[in-house]
Amino acid sequence: MAKPSASKDSSARGIMITVKPYGPTSEELAAIGERVVLNPALLDYIGHSKARLLYVEALEEDAPVKSGRPKPPRAFRATLYDDKRHRTVFADGLLSAPRKLSLTESALPPPPSDAEFAAAVKIVHRDAALGAALAAGHLEPYQPIPALSLTELPDGSIERRITVGLLPRGQNAEHEIVAVDLAARALTRFEGRAPGNAHPHPSGLCGVPHDANQTTADKGTAGQVWVTVSQGGQTLWRFLAVRPAASSGTNGSGVELRFVDYKGKRVLYRAHVPILNVKYDQNACGPYRDWQYQEGMIQAQGSNVAPGFRLCTAPALTILDTGSDTGNFLGVGIYLRGNEVVLVSEMEAGWYRYVSEWRLGTNGTIRPRFGFAAVESQCVCNVHHHHVYWRLDFDIRTASNNRVREFNDPPLAGSSKWHSKVFEIRRPRDFARKRKWRVENTVSGEGYEIVPNANDGVASAAPDAPFGRGDVWILRYRGSEIDDGSIAIGPPYEANLDQWVNGEAISNHDVVVWYGAHFTHDVNDAGPAQPDHIVGPDLKPVNW
Known part of the structure; x- marks a missing residue:
């Protein structure tokens, strides 16, 4: 449940800031996600495929009346990905009645979730050469851009893979970006150590030292x-x-x-x-x-x-x-x-x-x-x-x-x-x-x-x-x-x-x-x- 409002007073200027939570919490959305993945209608829709739950988001009104009183979100969308059929599945419903779902699909690949990236890193750890370098601390994983590597298959569908960047931390280590197929648990390394739109630079690395993979907030996190x-x-x-x-x-x-x-x-x-x-x-x-x-x-x-x-x-x-x-x-x-x-x-x-x-x-x-x-x-x-x-x-x-x-x-x-x-x-x-x-x-x-x-x-x-x-x-x-x-x-x-x-x-x-x-x-x-x-x-x- 939402917390009560909180205030801060700047007495020197008499300015008061009051903050009041609004809408569902992350815990409430997570609970809905747990129910969605077990929903019989969704399981029937997916069939023999396996679909990963990526994130659950609260939805605002489709066509709000701008002059009307603001209303808290009433609906949600759970986004899942089906690797076998290369499709995104959307499960929409009401926060008050999450059992009743409206199911649709799309060929557009969704952004990766934090859990997917973590799973991709685990697969990189299993690679003989890269895994040894990671274990020794010679490489450090991070999420690069773009976050996905997409390949058009012979039938026209799009294969979606999660990209993982590897920063050099040891002697003779080199920066590299790889792509991971979560369903096949397979890793792809690119010629030139990176996809075509992330070419290596001869001067090495530039920028502020990386955050050592501190936590980030996933898409749809409530707030x-x-x-x-x-x-x-x-x-x-x-x-x-x-x-x-x-x-x-x-x-x-x-x-x-x-x-x-x-x-x-x-x-x-x-x-x-x-x-x-x-x-x-x-x-x-x-x-x-x-x-x-x-x-x-x-x-x-x-x-x-x-x-x-x-x-x-x-x-x-x-x-x-x-x-x-x-x-x-x-x-x-x-x-x-x-x-x-x-x-x-x-x-x-x-x-x-x-x-x-x-x-x-x-x-x-x-x-x-x-x-x-x-x-x-x-x-x-x-x-x-x-x-x-x-x-x-x-x-x-x-x-x-x-x-x-x-x-x-x-x-x-x-x-x-x-x-x-x-x-x-x-x-x-x-x-x-x-x-x-x-x-x-x-x-x-x-x-x-x-x-x-x-x-x-x-x-x-x-x-x-x-x-x-x-x-x-x-x-x-x-x-x-x-x-x-x-x-x-x-x-x-x-x-x-x-x-x-x-x-x-x-x-x-x-x-x-x-x-x-x-x-x-x-x-x-x-x-x-x-x-x-x-x-x-x-x-x-x-x-x-």
């Missing part, structure tokens, strides 16, 4: 909380926060905020990062589409207030702050810094470490931030370019009656610095014109401005252009457009947001703004993890 921030008896902020492991989207979306209200008025229905990718110079590795559900450890002092949430007595520290890939807490740290409430978590995707952070000020400013770091790998020795795409589903006061205006100084035409966007459109950043955007309610006049920061870059000027597809998209809200549907294995790797720019009217409607930012990482020049390796805009209230 949602209501956060209320008050000052002097007035409620300033109220929103639902979702940990990365439970976040929405095909590949997760980092720390996710929903139902964001400032001073009792709605700002955002949902804010998250559903798309994240990376491109290397000369295609030295990759390209990759990354996942954002696998949490890594952070340093956080305080008390646990819900699954995956810790209310901190001091700022929570990530790899960008400490230069270390180790920590003492898995999930989201919540703390007060000055007049801002900060939510921060660290995520792992192979040899990348990403920091997902939201800073909410008492003055109404929201500062979404995303950070980039790298741990030991041969790939990250090469210059590479990260692209992060926030999805900001604004509902200024209401879901409807919103419009977007753009500011340019000097003006684009005539004397007015502001003009309205009438139809769906993709827009570049233009720092020379101080370009920014304002989402406002056409009835009340209240709004929020999206102000770019210099570190966010311009897609068309990025060294890997046109891989970074753009800077800002202004779209009509569609509940099905959470992300572009590309799974982390790829291809495709690029963000396919242009598919939704199809001429729909957006003025006086429900609008969504996608904000892309671009970061070039040269580990040899700037180091693998620095506090300024971050991007993100400022969202500022107007007429509030």
Whole structure:
């Protein structure tokens, strides 16, 4: 059962943070998983095959009424994989009645679970040569990117294998990535010691020392909380926060905020990062589409207030702050810094470490931030370019009656610095014109401005252009457009947001703004993890 709410008071500024758990717990979802695998309907559906349970996730409503009262998850999805038939099986049901299942299947290979990776490592230990090196401590296993190796079989089906990276820890040991077939308990070694999109680098390893396989949070791990921030008896902020492991989207979306209200008025229905990718110079590795559900450890002092949430007595520290890939807490740290409430978590995707952070000020400013770091790998020795795409589903006061205006100084035409966007459109950043955007309610006049920061870059000027597809998209809200549907294995790797720019009217409607930012990482020049390796805009209230 959920714990009662917990609070932290900063008496010097009179700021109170209250956190209340929401939704099912990990234990409740695990219990459902145990019942699902024994369900007669599932066993009959699978037949003579064997299907592994990968994870159980709580599902939000398919078509929620945005103006309605938020409701806790009612449904779940259990994901299983059938090696014999090379298929993914989905078992959907209600949390209150898990015996009744809706069963479907897909040819798309699912991301590996932590248990699958652990099983793959055990099989590598059984290999005569690699097992001896592992036992002697000359090699250390880790999860690389991509996490799966896919091979098309003669009949057109896709063979799914788990990749295992091996870091050199002994004299004469070499970095290698292998693929493991769990069903056949067989190991494949690649020519050149790695798949084609993870070429070895002649200079050896670069990056922060690896975390020695500290625990990570699996996809679907439960964790949602209501956060209320008050000052002097007035409620300033109220929103639902979702940990990365439970976040929405095909590949997760980092720390996710929903139902964001400032001073009792709605700002955002949902804010998250559903798309994240990376491109290397000369295609030295990759390209990759990354996942954002696998949490890594952070340093956080305080008390646990819900699954995956810790209310901190001091700022929570990530790899960008400490230069270390180790920590003492898995999930989201919540703390007060000055007049801002900060939510921060660290995520792992192979040899990348990403920091997902939201800073909410008492003055109404929201500062979404995303950070980039790298741990030991041969790939990250090469210059590479990260692209992060926030999805900001604004509902200024209401879901409807919103419009977007753009500011340019000097003006684009005539004397007015502001003009309205009438139809769906993709827009570049233009720092020379101080370009920014304002989402406002056409009835009340209240709004929020999206102000770019210099570190966010311009897609068309990025060294890997046109891989970074753009800077800002202004779209009509569609509940099905959470992300572009590309799974982390790829291809495709690029963000396919242009598919939704199809001429729909957006003025006086429900609008969504996608904000892309671009970061070039040269580990040899700037180091693998620095506090300024971050991007993100400022969202500022107007007429509030």
